[in-house]
Amino acid sequence: MDTRSQIMKIATRLFQYKGYNGVGVNEILRECKLTKGALYYHFPNGKEELLIVCLQEMNMTITNSIKEIFKKYQTTHEATEAMILKLIADFNQSGTITGYTFSSIVSGMDHLSEPVRNACTSLYTEIQEIYSTKLVEDGAPLEMAESMALIMTATIEGAIMLSLTKKSPEPLEKIALVLPKVCLKS
Template identity: 60%
Template sequence: MKMDTKSLIIDIATTLFQKKGYLGVGLNEILKECNMSKGSLYHHFPNGKEELLIACLHSLDETITTHMKEIFRDYPTTQIATQAMIEKLVIKFEQEGMIIGYTISSIVSEMGALSEAVRNACALSFTRIQEIYLNKLVEDGFSEEKAHSISLMLTASIEGGIMLCLAKKTSEPLKIISQGLPNLFREL
């Protein structure tokens, strides 16, 4: 299936943003990787790089939440589903040395330098991720209040774990988080 130009730009820019961060990627680098002119890029994203970033965040959000929903549908409890998801992240990291396509944190680590529109796109993505955990936790029999607390802790732990894996160049942080999940579910 041939990808349309706008989708191709989003795909390439998302990968670049994840590898280098928003501020670490210049417009010229995106243009070079996409093999296109500024005019072509501005045709699809009239407001420039920030509009492209928001499109990348929406695309990444859709990929992450779709993937999570599939995993959470296939496993009986939140704990088992989360451990399976972390295992997939560990394998991906150990094979590729990166975790591209499963986190928005690497793109938005410069949150203070970004606009309110970008912050809102990120907040929406984190909320959608949290809701997947929350819904599965409620299915598991947790109260809404406990499910909210656990879903926040899972979202923060896994996003933070991914960042630690990338920074330390080891999958150990995610492995430790996965091992600690039974304690998290018992304590709350």
């Protein structure tokens, strides 16, 4: 693994567990066993640039995973249920859900910079587009599909955060029972 990729992998893990504000540059350097110069060589604008690159990488990983699940299933109902069940299985296996949410990283940032806000917006927009496209394929009118996609995104993201907070898959289990049936009847 090259140095840049190593920095991103370690920083992403630290950001996910401690949040952006909970991780200092010195901690990243210590974990990566690098000098400050090496970090700034790869990320000249420092920690925020590193965060944005980590968010962009997570965006690709998350959306690719969702796309794979949504391609496997014929209806939004089935795909949503499968996706939530995967999140529950991941939580039960590792006791956490890393890589499926940005919220744990940026929740403590009262004033997100425009580049960080754009990176987060991009992820949520892509997720909603995956959901709304599938809903339209299921026969939902575009405007309704877009509204339902927003509800799905907010509900799943909220359940992930509640599961992390409670250290329990219960919130995800509850939405697995309800969200596909209530919002996505097809």
